Amino acid sequence: MVKHFTPSDLAAFVFKELKRAKIREEKPAEAILNELFNTLYYTSLQTEEGQFIRVTVTLLDHKTIDLSEEGMERFDNWKFFPFEPAIEFSIKNLVKLSKAADPWSSSLSVYYDEHNKLFIYGMVDQTVHYQSFLNYEREEKPLYPGIIQTMINGIGILNVMLDYHPLATLNQHSLVKLYPNVFEYGPVSTFIQQKAEYSNAFLEKKFEHRLNANETEIFNDIIFEYVIQSISRILLKIKNYDHGGAILITEDFETDLSTKYRLTYDRIESAIMNILTSVTHSDLLAEEIKALNRQKGLMPVILHEECEDNELDIEDSYNELIGAIRFVSSLSCVDGLVLMSPHLEVKGFGTVITEKEQPPQVWVNRSSKPTQASIKIDPSHFGTRHQSMFAYCYKHADSLGFVVSQDGEIRAIKCVDGKVMMWENIKVYQFLRSNKMPRLTSRKFSR
The missing domain is CATH 3.40.1700.10 (DNA integrity scanning protein, DisA, N-terminal domain)
Structure with missing residues (x-):
């Protein structure tokens, strides 16, 4: 019998991957990822003015942004702009904000409070350079904020990225963990x-x-x-x-x-x-x-x-x-x-x-x-x-x-x-393995 994967399965896998990752930020609990992916998944099933929802959400602890980080001084680097006040992380709000957050140019900055409740704290601009790099239209690798980025790329389709490295994709009812690099091997x-x-x-x-x-x-x-x-x-x-x-x-x-x-x-x-x-x-x-x-x-x-x-x-x-x-x-x-x-x-x-x-x-x-x-x-x-x-x-x-x-x-x-x-699911984006992820001999990236 074919297993149907859910946003909770995606949360469990990403949580496991983040536990292995070498990141300085606080690693979110599985329950937080579960809420994040379930809300995004059901948002992807909605429409706004007859159009499907496309939006990128960045899990970003805006309180710990380090403006002294190398590359932050560049004019074309990303910046965080807060909402005042923060907005509830809900399907209704994501649908409305998706019209103002073109994934090619911006993302919604989401994080959790002391009660582990998610909020949309603001927006991140200049993501056009990140998308241009993934799409082979830019050679220089730009900085990108946050712990992970989750993109709604279609009905029931969520792509989870760590830097320029794809952690996993929930493609409706399947969970994609490997992306065959057919162009290289x-x-x-x-x-x-x-x-x-x-x-x-x-x-x-x-x-x-x-x-x-x-x-x-x-x-x-x-x-x-x-x-x-x-x-x-x-x-x-x-x-x-x-x-x-x-x-x-x-x-x-x-x-x-x-x-x-x-x-x-x-x-x-x-x-x-x-x-x-x-x-x-x-x-x-x-x-x-x-x-x-x-x-x-x-x-x-x-x-x-x-x-x-x-x-x-x-x-x-x-x-x-x-x-x-x-x-x-x-x-x-x-x-x-x-x-x-x-x-x-x-x-x-x-x-x-x-x-x-x-x-x-x-x-x-x-x-x-x-x-x-x-x-x-x-x-x-x-x-x-x-x-x-x-x-x-x-x-x-x-x-x-x-x-x-x-x-x-x-x-x-x-x-x-x-x-x-x-x-299936061949590697077409300019993915790069993140140096935050340890190499495993039993699981070769993108092959």
Whole structure:
């Protein structure tokens, strides 16, 4: 019999994790976490003006904020702004305040009093930088307040974070504790890395520079990182649309496919190349400047201007990638999947898979690598969007599919050695293991 998990199960697990954590703040009792998660869970089932509730709550002891902490002096760092007086922590108040607390820009600061009663004590601003980091739109890791952050990300969906580390997700009736890192380990990673690789001759022509084997490998490693980041960001954008969607990566754009809107869009690929070209040029300019410094020579005006132009080129190329990712993500709003090459060139959207034959079973993996612990499931247990992807990947082993459910769950699908494999709750955010959590050999994070 399948166990249905509740907010109380989430509270018990998070309490256990926090007991292991090395945090200077007072650790909340399980009863407090139980009240916190139950209230948030039932809030997620409500609507306000016909819209689903999305809000982030930070468990923050506002009385112990240390303004001398390193990084707090930065202009873009978070600040706590109190309500006067504090507001009761209730479903009604959370629903109302959620309209003023966009999770991308702010969070509600919640803590308990001497009687262990929860209150909303204020708001925290500048959380846009935290969200931008998680979504690969910021490289520098910003400070983030509080003990834990809990995000309502859908109906019955609570994500609990410690710094940049996901403690657990309550996804309606399931409790997710592991997030398979399919982009770094296993057959999904191998497929993308091999298919996204460029030849030495292509890269030499692109960068107008002779490259040895090691340099070519380094360039391809960097390209691979940008490709998996781009896929992750597209999937996250699709998730935020709340309607579901799918991406198919293949080299055959005709067989068993019917594409309503044929479109060739290569700006993700070109943006990645523009970033590499600009950064490579920047490195070469830096070498010239170092040589001048060694000779104690003055920097020529033309070299100074070239450095300034190059900085603008780098910024432009990053912005180009952001815009291209948003463009591709929006194509998923049309019924059907987005059809892409391994180099992330769009070949069409509104694509329907015409292959109908289903695999005898689907193997669901909790690890990024196929293991004997995989669970065998009948494909008919899933909806038509998943079944279509199962059928295509079963017949076309040299392909890779991603399906985003309406509830926001993201799955990767790949045929491995004749078996259709599926990975649930894959790691798409830029999660980092918190140094507050001890490492356990028996439980490897995000694998």
